Amino acid sequence: MSKADDLTAWRYFLAFAKTGSLTAAAKMLDLEVSAVSRGIAGLERALGCELIRHNTRPLALTDAGDVAVKRMETILRAHDSLVETLMNTNRRLEGNIRLSSAPGFAARRLTPILQKFRSEHPDITVEILGGLREADVQKGLCDIATLTGEPTLPGLVYMSRGRNVYLPVASPAYILRHGLPVRPEELKNHTGYVYTGPVRPETREIVRGEEHAQVHYGTAIRSTDVLAVRQAVLDGTGVAVDLPLVQIVEDLAAGRMVPILPGWFRPPIECYNVTSRAAWHKKRIRIFFEWYSRELQQLFKSYEAAASRIVGLPPEEAPMDRQCILRT
8 A cells, every 4th residue: 555545644744834833743643753744744655745845944844734723634534434334233322532621620610510421321431631821731731621712723622511600709707907909909908819810810900890900919929829719719819819619619608718809800711622623534523512501501500590699700791602602
């Protein structure tokens, strides 16, 4: 068989095109760099033309390589879809799903959800990854990722998992010692914990209706770990203006945390589960993707219902159909 007809070699080439380097392509494919390099070189010899400009740094695609990427992505998706359909016609769903989740959510909430799915689909395993971005989904580094905010890169399929609500809170012990901040300008008299992790941008502004106010603490302590911020607030060492409701709903109900800055919030952000169009062709991905999105929608709705009995929550800006499956 000619190397030009070798789908594996074409997959090596497309992995390079997606990641931009042989090293990254090998990591994505879980292969040695030399194997990927040999596969692409054999493909070029069989075609009689270069697909990659080997004399440039960083390596780049030739004009022929650009054409090949556009055509072969479609061909390989169709091939994978056909194989998946034929293999699953008379077989239970099985295989692995690489799921990226925010580390804080993965640590405290994810396991029971996945156990519920596994009870329905025992032959599907889910590998948990931490905090990947939409570019990583596009490159195939994971199958599904939960992202804060709507994806914009091409070639993605996505569905809402509900909105993230953020609340300004402190512990009762902290309030007894330092008083309750009511207006944003009073934060300059307090120690504040600031989340600076990869999931969302740092909170620099909060709003109340049409009012906007900058966030300035007397002392600001930054952390990339939302669970560390939560624990510091529980310990009574400072306040936070943007702890996610998902992380503190039980703390509010038990009185371990209390709301501050009445009516002021970091605006909620809609979150989405995202997969690539290539992964979408796999039945197990589609099944889990829709199940997981709806499961999270119900979960986050229950958090808001529980918290609304304790503190006013920001209203939905505009009604949206969270059952829609969208594409970039």
